[in-house]
Amino acid sequence: MKQEVLREVQRVVLNLDVNGERAELLLPVHKTLLEVLREDMQLTGTKHGCELGECGTCTVLVDGRPELSCLLLPIQLEGRAITTVEGLASGSELHPLQQAFAETGAAQCGYCTPGILLAAKSLLESNARPSRDEIREALAGNLCRCTGYAKILDAIELAAGRMA
Amino acid sequence: MTTTREFGVVGKPLARVDAVTKVTGRAIYADDMLLPRTLHCRILRSPHPHARILSIDTSAARRIPGVQAVITGADLPIKFGILPVTQDERALEHEKVRYVGDPIAAVAAIEEEIAAAAIDAISVEYEVLDPVMSIEDALAAPRDERIQDYGGPNNIHKLVALEFGDVDAGFERADHIREDVFFFQGNTHLPMEQHSAIATYVDGRITLWSSTQVVHYVHRALAKVLELPMNRIRVIGAAHGGGFGGKTDPFAHEIIVCKLAMMTGRPVKCTLTREEVFYAHRGRHPVLMWVRTGATRDGQITAMHFRTALDGGAYGSYGVASTFYTGALQTVTYDIPAYRFEGCRVFTNKPPCGPKRGHGTPQPRFALELNLEKISHELGIDPVDLKQRNFVKPMTRTVNWLRVTSCGLDECTERVMTASNYRRRERRPGHGMGFAISSYLSGAGTAIYWNDMPHSEVQIKVDRGGVTAYCGAMDIGQGSDSVLAMIVAEELGLQPADVRLVTADTDTTPIDLGSYSSRVTFMAGNAAIEAARKMRGMVVEAAAAKMGCDTSAVEVRGGRIGDFTFEEASVLAEARFGTLTSAGSYTPPKLAGPYKGSGVGPSPAYSYSACVVDLDADARTGLVHVNKIWIAHDVGRAINPLLVEGQVEGSVYMGLGEALMEEQAFRKGLHKWPSMLEYKSPTFVDMPEVETFIVETDDPEGPYGAKEAGQGPLLPVPPAVCSAVYDALGVWIDEVPVTPEKIVEALRRKEKGEPGRFGPTRFPAIPYPPTIKVEPPPRDLPSAAPAAI
Ligand code: FES
Ligand code: FES
Numbered sequence: 001m002k003q004e005v006l007r008e009v010q011r012v013v014l015n016l017d018v019n020g021e022r023a024e025l026l027l028p029v030h031k032t033l034l035e036v037l038r039e040d041m042q043l044t045g046t047k048h049g050c051e052l053g054e055c056g057t058c059t060v061l062v063d064g065r066p067e068l069s070c071l072l073l074p075i076q077l078e079g080r081a082i083t084t085v086e087g088l089a090s091g092s093e094l095h096p097l098q099q100a101f102a103e104t105g106a107a108q109c110g111y112c113t114p115g116i117l118l119a120a121k122s123l124l125e126s127n128a129r130p131s132r133d134e135i136r137e138a139l140a141g142n143l144c145r146c147t148g149y150a151k152i153l154d155a156i157e158l159a160a161g162r163m164a
Numbered sequence: 165m166t167t168t169r170e171f172g173v174v175g176k177p178l179a180r181v182d183a184v185t186k187v188t189g190r191a192i193y194a195d196d197m198l199l200p201r202t203l204h205c206r207i208l209r210s211p212h213p214h215a216r217i218l219s220i221d222t223s224a225a226r227r228i229p230g231v232q233a234v235i236t237g238a239d240l241p242i243k244f245g246i247l248p249v250t251q252d253e254r255a256l257e258h259e260k261v262r263y264v265g266d267p268i269a270a271v272a273a274i275e276e277e278i279a280a281a282a283i284d285a286i287s288v289e290y291e292v293l294d295p296v297m298s299i300e301d302a303l304a305a306p307r308d309e310r311i312q313d314y315g316g317p318n319n320i321h322k323l324v325a326l327e328f329g330d331v332d333a334g335f336e337r338a339d340h341i342r343e344d345v346f347f348f349q350g351n352t353h354l355p356m357e358q359h360s361a362i363a364t365y366v367d368g369r370i371t372l373w374s375s376t377q378v379v380h381y382v383h384r385a386l387a388k389v390l391e392l393p394m395n396r397i398r399v400i401g402a403a404h405g406g407g408f409g410g411k412t413d414p415f416a417h418e419i420i421v422c423k424l425a426m427m428t429g430r431p432v433k434c435t436l437t438r439e440e441v442f443y444a445h446r447g448r449h450p451v452l453m454w455v456r457t458g459a460t461r462d463g464q465i466t467a468m469h470f471r472t473a474l475d476g477g478a479y480g481s482y483g484v485a486s487t488f489y490t491g492a493l494q495t496v497t498y499d500i501p502a503y504r505f506e507g508c509r510v511f512t513n514k515p516p517c518g519p520k521r522g523h524g525t526p527q528p529r530f531a532l533e534l535n536l537e538k539i540s541h542e543l544g545i546d547p548v549d550l551k552q553r554n555f556v557k558p559m560t561r562t563v564n565w566l567r568v569t570s571c572g573l574d575e576c577t578e579r580v581m582t583a584s585n586y587r588r589r590e591r592r593p594g595h596g597m598g599f600a601i602s603s604y605l606s607g608a609g610t611a612i613y614w615n616d617m618p619h620s621e622v623q624i625k626v627d628r629g630g631v632t633a634y635c636g637a638m639d640i641g642q643g644s645d646s647v648l649a650m651i652v653a654e655e656l657g658l659q660p661a662d663v664r665l666v667t668a669d670t671d672t673t674p675i676d677l678g679s680y681s682s683r684v685t686f687m688a689g690n691a692a693i694e695a696a697r698k699m700r701g702m703v704v705e706a707a708a709a710k711m712g713c714d715t716s717a718v719e720v721r722g723g724r725i726g727d728f729t730f731e732e733a734s735v736l737a738e739a740r741f742g743t744l745t746s747a748g749s750y751t752p753p754k755l756a757g758p759y760k761g762s763g764v765g766p767s768p769a770y771s772y773s774a775c776v777v778d779l780d781a782d783a784r785t786g787l788v789h790v791n792k793i794w795i796a797h798d799v800g801r802a803i804n805p806l807l808v809e810g811q812v813e814g815s816v817y818m819g820l821g822e823a824l825m826e827e828q829a830f831r832k833g834l835h836k837w838p839s840m841l842e843y844k845s846p847t848f849v850d851m852p853e854v855e856t857f858i859v860e861t862d863d864p865e866g867p868y869g870a871k872e873a874g875q876g877p878l879l880p881v882p883p884a885v886c887s888a889v890y891d892a893l894g895v896w897i898d899e900v901p902v903t904p905e906k907i908v909e910a911l912r913r914k915e916k917g918e919p920g921r922f923g924p925t926r927f928p929a930i931p932y933p934p935t936i937k938v939e940p941p942p943r944d945l946p947s948a949a950p951a952a953i
Contacts, residue, residue, distance in 0.1 A: 044196035045189020047405070049356045050438040054840040057356055085189035094187065102183035105806040108814065109641025110186030111193065111356040111405030136848040143840065145356050145406050146641050148817030149851045151810055 014074050019087030027074060034058045034069040037084060045085035045114050056142030059115035060084050066119045085114035097121055097159040106155035108146035116142045120156045128164050172721055174654045174868050177806035180646040181660050191403035194360035194375045195435045203232055203272040205421055205434035206279040208286050210261035210268055213295035213513035213833025217258055217288060225282040230274040232428045240423055244385045246413045248613045250480025252312060255389060255419040262311050262478035263515050264833045265443025267416045272424040272432050295513040295833050299452055299473050302510035303928055311478055311511040319511045321476055322487050324761055325935040327504040328563040334467025334502035338458025340543055344535045345454050347899035347924045348527035351826035352447035353520055354845055357405020359444060360435040361418045363425040370422050371398045377407040377640050378678030383670045385414030386422055401638040401668030409519035412680045413446050413481055442838035446518030447828060449486055450475040451527035454927035455535045463543055463550035467502040470494060471927060474509040481518035483509050485764050489524025492765030494532050495562035496603045498554040503563050506932040514830055521818055526879045533600040533883035548599050552577060563940045565757025569769050570861035572798030573601060576774035579796035579857040584776040594780050596892025600884040601774045604876030607683025609752045609766035618749035620687040621674035622695040626744040629731030631663045636676030637688040638668040642874050643807040644684040648692050650803055655696030657720040658730060682872030687750045689867030694748025702744060706737035759938045769863045771871045772798040775880035781892040783911055786904030790852040800863035800871035811873040812856045819881025821846045825901050898923025
């Protein structure tokens with residue numbers, strides 16, 4: 001059956017707003033935002049760990065809210081503002097969260113980092129000085145296998161302090 | 165290499181050298197690469213745990229438009245494997261499959277979906293065989309046929325039996341003898357990044373970028389299976405999304421993409437799905453253990469007899485080494501005067517097990533710590549006291565010939581005892597605290613394949629002030645690139661950012677055996693010191709000549725060489741010596757004892773850890789809530805304390821996951837939970853606060869006195885959790901993971917007047933070979949001659 005599906009791929013032209021840049025793309029309708037970002041837009045900063053909505057690695061922001069890009073279809077996202085890790089720094093100046101993650105050693109292999117940075121950004125926008133438990137709660141859907149989460153918590157607190 | 169001088173950068177908590185690359189999403193992992201005209205590869209894997217392949221029909225797959233190549237085992241018939249003694253894997257199996265997930269055929273197509281459809285179109289005819297799914301099953305006669313055609317009897321892979329000192333006499337001397345049986349369930353690495361590899365074939369040369377921990381071993385396997393000279397193959401470690409031991413074997417997909425690239429003349433990429441990663445595995449062996457310990461009335465150990473049975477899965481992998489590791493390091497923390505070890509690994513129809521953080525040693529550590537804990541309760545001695553009475557001393561040799569140099573066990577224990585207030589802990593129902601210690605290698609003292617080459621080499625090039633260091637070591641997130649840059653910077657009076665790094669590329673970097681067995685800081689670090697000191701010698705000599713002074717008068721610090729900037733001095737040196745290059749290497753001292761099997765266990769130095777876990781356990785629900793963990797780790801010297809803390813915290817996290825929830829379990833050959841949702845691992849909310857203490861013992865052979873940090877601190881966590889559960893509820897959970905069901909069941913048994921315990925009740929009869937008796941060495945190090953095999 002899969003072979004029939006292959007023959008009848010439906011394509012659509014979509015306008016996506018990613019990191020403030022508008023792009024017009026011809027895409028198969030079933031392609032996920034994760035795939036479109038990485039394969040069609042060369043925005044490989046967004047990573048994947050499961051492609052099933054289970055690990056949080058692919059987190060991006062849609063209108064400022066964290067969403068799992070492996071579960072989103074771009075067709076739902078026209079006119080929405082999508083932010084990926086590439087959109088965090090302004091020019092070569094790091095976002096305070098990126099700066100804090102770098103200084104505290106919150107990124108070891110760095111694979112979970114883009115998703116966690118974006119989830120943390122969204123948290124700090126709604127809660128400028130979250131408690132450690134509030135950070136834990138907000139990031140409970142983002143797995144990291146390297147850090148034991150400790151330095152990530154430190155980094156987010158450090159950034160929150162500096163941004164406040 | 166001990167040094168007393170003031171350090172410039174060593175010991176400073178500096179950000180890692182690739183921090184900005186990583187936080188901006190600009191690190192290029194293997195799956196991020198998409199070279200022009202890249203084809204996508206998918207692999208057909210066995211749906212049966214054990215079956216003979218009768219036929220494979222790929223004709224329908226080949227007819228699908230967009231399919232460029234289809235290969236089967238006939239295209240890659242040569243066997244490979246990480247250990248020379250167990251070359252038992254094929255990139256694609258065409259005769260027999262041995263676990264669900266065993267690779268059978270591969271497709272390269274212009275799109276991933278086409279490749280997936282082509283895989284579905286391949287038809288394979290199987291003769292299904294009876295699967296062997298447990299240790300007990302593997303010990304019995306096979307109902308159909310054996311899984312592998314070597315090893316034995318039945319489905320036994322490896323048997324060992326060693327005795328050091330007179331164990332029977334030791335037990336006779338004991339006032340108290342205790343036997344226990346424990347089980348450590350298997351679990352998996354679960355790196356966030358799925359394995360991925362991409363290959364090109366141009367001008368008769370293969371280039372492979374892969375998410376691997378060891379470019380050198382992949383290089384060797386490719387040369388063997390593809391029948392190409394090593395100089396036609398280049399393996400490059402892409403940015404690494406986590407390994408923990410799981411990317412230390414050469415993998416089928418790495419060989420397959422190379423073969424497909426050769427056939428199609430186009431780049432070919434393969435990224436495993438998360439489910440495939442669970443089946444690729446090579447994770448923690450499930451180990452059943454039996455331990456018998458004799459002690460005097462005052463808690464002095466007189467003898468120990470340790471038996472292990474490892475469920476190895478379908479292939480050898482690192483299994484022979486894993487088997488020896490389940491018996492090797494018991495003696496490195498406790499002074500055991502007489503020790504017998506009998507180990508056994510069996511084949512089962514499950515994904516092969518291999519090395520995971522702590523390789524073969526967390527399981528016996530769990531058993532050992534809890535066995536001693538129980539003895540101390542029976543003798544009426546505080547468990548911490550009993551353990552402390554038996555701690556090994558620095559600068560000694562163990563009964564099984566392992567050389568202990570620096571040892572910070574006492575200080576580590578002191579630190580966590582004081583900080584946690586363990587001795588004056590609060591007594592309330594359901595609250596408990598547990599203590600455990602551990603030790604781990606700073607790199608294996610012998611290589612995986614027999615050779616006399618250095619284990620690590622570093623080259624340095626200086627060109628008009630620009631310093632480049634070349635090393636085969638792979639940064640898998642632990643920060644080995646940063647450590648190399650700090651060491652080179654330290655010796656040349658520079659900052660890490662002044663040092664350019666080229667690492668993990670078999671074309672451009674000299675050998676390093678890779679990121680496993682906690683070896684990089686120690687081995688590549690020592691090689692880097694040697695190379696950097698030679699380079700420093702040249703720039704200092706050139707500067708001294710110009711200054712008209714003795715070389716000893718030239719100060720190297722703060723970016724200056726005597727009167728000159730580093731750049732000026734390097735120009736002087738280049739004028740004087742020609743092209744400025746230097747090299748250093750590290751070969752561990754020959755430490756193995758005079759017996760067969762002595763190659764597993766020796767290390768140039770051992771790290772030490774002590775840990776206290778504080779938890780509340782609910783007697784009604786069995787739920788455990790960990791309040792806090794204190795961990796002290798003897799790292800010798802922290803070259804970068806920030807990175808050391810990161811390794812310690814990450815180890816504690818992984819140990820806690822193994823203690824409480826992580827479990828690689830199977831139902832009828834299928835993984836029960838091959839997804840990140842169902843395979844439970846600790847989230848942000850599950851992790852307690854961890855307080856870390858770095859203990860520095862300045863190891864005589866470590867670079868600036870440094871030892872390992874990435875694995876040892878995992879080991880004490882599972883036994884400390886179990887002893888805390890006992891402290892809280894008075895029941896022993898003698899197997900991990902410690903799930904609520906097990907706690908409730910142990911409490912129920914206790915209520916019924918049965919032993920308040922959950923765990924295995926018996927250890928099977930295993931046909932261990934006759935014990936090889938080994939004379940122990942003189943115990944104090946100076947009089948213990950270096951061992952010869
Ligand atoms: S890739 Fe795991 S949640 Fe999207
Ligand atoms: S830093 Fe490696 S997974 Fe988080």
